[in-house]
Amino acid sequence: LVRSTGSGEVAFPPGFLWGTATAAFQIEGAAAEGGRQDSIWDAFARVPGAVKNGDDGSVACDHYHRYADDVALMADLNLGAYRFSTSWARVRPGGGAPNPEGVDFYSRLVDELLGRGIVPWLTLYHWDLPQALEEKGGWRNRDTAYRFVDYAMTMHEALGDRVRVWTTLNEPWCSSFLSYTGGEHAPGGHSRTDGVHAGHHLLLAHGLATQALREADPEAALGITLNFTVADPVDPQDPADVEAARREDAIFNRFFLDPIFAGAYAPDVVELLEPYGLGDVVQDGDLEVISTPLDALGVNYYNGAALSGHPAPSDDAATGPSGATPPRPEGEHWTQAPTPVPEGVHHRSRGLPRTAMGWEVQPEGLTRLLLRLQQDYTGPRGVALYVTENGAAYDDEPDETGFVDDQDRLAFIDLHLRAVKDAVDAGADVRGYFAWSLMDNFEWAHGYDKRFGIVRVDYETLERTVKASGRWYGQVAATGVVPAR
Numbered sequence: 273l274v275r276s277t278g279s280g281e282v283a284f285p286p287g288f289l290w291g292t293a294t295a296a297f298q299i300e301g302a303a304a305e306g307g308r309q310d311s312i313w314d315a316f317a318r319v320p321g322a323v324k325n326g327d328d329g330s331v332a333c334d335h336y337h338r339y340a341d342d343v344a345l346m347a348d349l350n351l352g353a354y355r356f357s358t359s360w361a362r363v364r365p366g367g368g369a370p371n372p373e374g375v376d377f378y379s380r381l382v383d384e385l386l387g388r389g390i391v392p393w394l395t396l397y398h399w400d401l402p403q404a405l406e407e408k409g410g411w412r413n414r415d416t417a418y419r420f421v422d423y424a425m426t427m428h429e430a431l432g433d434r435v436r437v438w439t440t441l442n443e444p445w446c447s448s449f450l451s452y453t454g455g456e457h458a459p460g461g462h463s464r465t466d467g468v469h470a471g472h473h474l475l476l477a478h479g480l481a482t483q484a485l486r487e488a489d490p491e492a493a494l495g496i497t498l499n500f501t502v503a504d505p506v507d508p509q510d511p512a513d514v515e516a517a518r519r520e521d522a523i524f525n526r527f528f529l530d531p532i533f534a535g536a537y538a539p540d541v542v543e544l545l546e547p548y549g550l551g552d553v554v555q556d557g558d559l560e561v562i563s564t565p566l567d568a569l570g571v572n573y574y575n576g577a578a579l580s581g582h583p584a585p586s587d588d589a590a591t592g593p594s595g596a597t598p599p600r601p602e603g604e605h606w607t608q609a610p611t612p613v614p615e616g617v618h619h620r621s622r623g624l625p626r627t628a629m630g631w632e633v634q635p636e637g638l639t640r641l642l643l644r645l646q647q648d649y650t651g652p653r654g655v656a657l658y659v660t661e662n663g664a665a666y667d668d669e670p671d672e673t674g675f676v677d678d679q680d681r682l683a684f685i686d687l688h689l690r691a692v693k694d695a696v697d698a699g700a701d702v703r704g705y706f707a708w709s710l711m712d713n714f715e716w717a718h719g720y721d722k723r724f725g726i727v728r729v730d731y732e733t734l735e736r737t738v739k740a741s742g743r744w745y746g747q748v749a750a751t752g753v754v755p756a757r
């Protein structure tokens with residue numbers, strides 16, 4: 273079923289959407305300008321040791337001031353769509369009333385995109401919760417879901433005439449389990465219960481906002497972006513490894529997929545999470561709200577995982593999904609640091625090549641993932657698939673002009689595009705691909721140390737230089753064809 277990716281020319285269907293993706297906090301800077309107030313990432317970046325080198329988002333890529341140039345750059349690269357996020361902390365600072373200056377920034381950005389024939393692909397939440405709402409419990413607090421709807425409707429009132437595709441959340445797994453349990457992301461919590469509660473409240477926020485947007489704008493395309501892993505047992509004959517893979521899949525993938533597409537948490541997920549209070553936060557009617565029909569599912573894919581039920585003596589077991597080792601928690605029921613949830617799951621190396629993040633390169637996992645989603649979730653409901661993030665960090669070495677000949681990143685994207693095409697050929701309704709990322713940016717807990725851009729950013733001068741991967745991707749976007757290797 274899954275073809276091994278070849279090396280010949282590969283043509284995508286006409287109308288396939290080619291884009292790049294970014295997120296507000298990672299590129300905008302201007303953190304205290306235009307009425308913006310702190311988000312949880314501004315506060316987290318001040319915690320000693322939370323972000324590599326003490327980096328923060330105060331300047332980032334200065335996109336807030338350079339957005340017109342950045343849009344011109346996208347046009348030069350022939351890009352048809354731009355996936356960006358709006359900052360809740362800019363639009364409703366402190367979680368309070370709308371801030372016209374903040375809204376206006378996004379209005380100007382959208383006009384600039386439309387003027388260049390680029391489809392604005394807007395994500396409402398890419399992790400920058402107003403710090404003031406975190407102080408009221410953040411995503412642990414059910415009320416935050418209702419505040420999210422207020423914010424979503426502020427954006428829709430301002431931009432609904434021009435933005436036709438709306439994504440509620442980016443990667444709620446990260447904003448729940450990685451943020452409230454794993455401690456690696458803001459606000460840096462270490463409680464399994466908090467992670468589970470945050471996860472449910474994020475799903476509720478998604479459902480409530482989808483309902484409200486649908487009612488206000490029946491013609492808009494609505495979706496959510498999830499991050500997935502492809503969880504394989506190290507030894508498919510070993511029941512403990514099979515069980516570990518099931519658990520990983522349950523928390524990473526099905527915790528979100530089943531409520532959204534099937535209107536229920538799967539029984540095995542309920543069993544895994546019952547000790548952490550899932551039942552305490554699910555109220556009557558929540559699952560109906562969460563399963564409000566969608567038009568699109570955004571798929572973020574970076575890597576798969578080989579899982580074992582047996583602890584390894586090596587340090588593999590002490591490496592989380594991001595490849596980083598989060599600070600050890602002091603509270604709650606931790607067995608072995610640090611894979612937040614689930615317990616009894618150990619990551620093993622497969623000896624595949626790795627990116628600078630330490631993530632294994634496994635393109636065929638993307639083919640399998642897209643086919644599974646099509647078959648089990650989106651296909652039967654007529655929901656379109658879009659790859660909303662895929663890309664790689666490598667240790668770039670610019671020449672004296674700032675040019676980076678990043679053949680490694682180019683090859684990574686090439687292989688994954690071939691994997692997408694294999695899925696399309698096998699029947700997956702994939703309609704677009706967004707490379708992560710348009711440009712180097714603030715890579716969360718890794719600060720500016722990890723570079724994902726197809727455009728280099730010189731953080732001294734803030735100058736942008738298209739990398740070899742960017743030139744190549746621009747050609748793919750122009751022609752719809754991945755050239756022979």
Ligand code: PNW
Nearest residue numbers: 295442443446450499593594661708715
């Ligand atoms: C995604 N993990 O983040 C985000 O959507 C982007 O903002 C980010 O820059 C990109 O992927 C690259 O990291 C993730 O630990 C961060 O498993 C961490 C993990 C997964 C996704």
